[in-house]
Amino acid sequence: MSGATSDDEVICSAKGCRNAASSVLVWNNPKLHTPGREKTWVACEDHRSSLSEYLDLRSFLRRVDPLP
16 A cells, blocks of 8 residues: 555655545556556545545546545
8 A cells, every 4th residue: 555654654645745544545447457456545634535536537446445
């Protein structure tokens, strides 16, 4: 999962953001990835909506899960 730091705090995947992530955005680009492959971005509360919209607009977003 992208965004992990050395002290196990997970940082938001949004460019320039250093906030702690609270959600996992699970996505797949069907033109590049097999159907079973799942890619992930992590998002803080401030960026969850914008990152989800970016992926959804491209039909890549599969689901948004809470960060375990």
